[in-house]
Amino acid sequence: MAGGPRRELTRLDAAALIIGVIVGAGIFQVVPDVARGTPGPAAMLGLWLLGGVLSFCGAAVYAELAAAWPEAGGDYAFLSRAAGPWAGFLFAWLHAVVIRPGDIAVMAFAFATYAAPLVRELSGGRADLPEWVWAAGAVAALTAVHAAGVRTGTRTQNALTALKVGGLLAVIGLATAATPAAPPTAAPEPLPAAVALILVLFTYGGWNEIAFVAGEVRNPGHNIPRALALGLGTVTTLYVLANAAFLHARGGHAGVAASRAVAAEAAAGALPGASLWVSALIAVSALGAVHGLIFAGARVPFAAGRDHPLFRPLAAWNERCGAPAWALAFQGGLAVLLVVVLRSFVDTLLYTAAPVYLFYLATTLALPALRRRHPERPRPVRAPAWAVAAFAITCAYLAWRAVAYRPPIAAAALGLAALGWPLWRLSRRMGPAGSAQTAETE
Secondary structure, three states: OOOOOOOEEEEHHHHHHHHHHHHOOOOHHHHHHHHHHOOOOOHHHHHHHOOOOHHHEEEEEEEHHHOOOOOEEEEHHHHHHHOOOHHHHHHHHHHHHHHHHHHHHHHHHHHHHHHHHHHHHHHHOOOOOHHHHHHHHHHHHHHHHHHOOOOHHHHHHHHHHHHHHHHHHHHHHHHHOOOOOOOOOOOOOOOOHHHHHHHHHHHHOOOOHHHHHHHHOHHHHHHHHHHHHHHHHHHHHHHHHHHHHHHHHHHOOHHOOOOHHHHHHHHOOOOOOOOOHEOOOOOOHHHHHHHHHHHOOOHHHHHHHHHHHHHHHHHHEOOOOOOOOHHHHHHHHHHHHHHHHHHHHHHHHHHHHHHHHHHHHHHHHHHHHHHHOOOOOOOOOOOHHHHHHHHHHHHHHHHHEEEEEEHHHHHHHEEEEEEEEHHHHHHHHHHOOOOOOOOOOO
């Protein structure tokens, strides 16, 4: 059906979306590895603070862009305006087939890692399904929730966010009250500090999701920057408090580094038998992240479908349910396919890492280009030059480290990116690009 997004998202909706996407299972999974990559507790907490600062730098870039051009599509719209329709098409292609389905699959695997054994134990072994089945089922079910309508989606997102933030606060409280554990007898194998930083920034990933739904936020010039500040400030505070509580409960830095399931172990120190509900908390956290990723990600192929003939079938906006139904189905189908084929949290994460940071870099470099091209554009928020430079350098470094760490998997994803250029030429032969943002750069 014809039509498009309506501005229905409040500042609280947008902040809940950011928190809901960021606070997934990552904080519970990577804390011991981050400890292994730091020499002591001060450095460990400092690295988590650094992750928050670098994320704020990126948020400042995206806040300026999204407030100046509050349109659906996020990076797609910004790159189209800065470099031309080919740049937006390449982002939309890689986002549609690699980045967003991979992100959704990563968090679905995290959900399944905790949900499958939890249900198995609670059912006495009767519900013994493979983890990939749980992951695929979560993607399919939440895609259907969003296809039911935008208000259904945001209400579900807000409820999931409130549940998992409350649960994380409960874990922090239990870990703080726990009797400190004895230090380990053997030191765990250390990890390079660069890898630890990659893991920290992975757990902060998702703050840019606000740009994908900027066209649906009320009073965007006022609400977008405040939603980013509220969302990231909340997440950084929660992460630092959680790590400080884990350090206390596990008897110090060495105890955290040696942990296998740090949140469950820390909570059990104050309340024996807490591992079951902690596992449920982690599953809910991951489920909330999957929900937010599905909601925001479908807006990119929707926006590309209005501009490029190859994506045109995905531009159908269903007015009855207020959602891009075909874009949601396309995105969800690819995410389920990745779950079935890869069947691995780590491999799926590495599949997306290099493309994610390369396009973060491209969007950051688009900011000064758009400032020069459109100096008259109102900018309720202006990113400091130091923040733009710091984030650009960070993105380039992380993309390089991702390729160097797992070259074959990175090559597979970047090979798919290379297919975008011949597909762009094919799309041009099918018809002209068709939006105001692409026309400005032609």
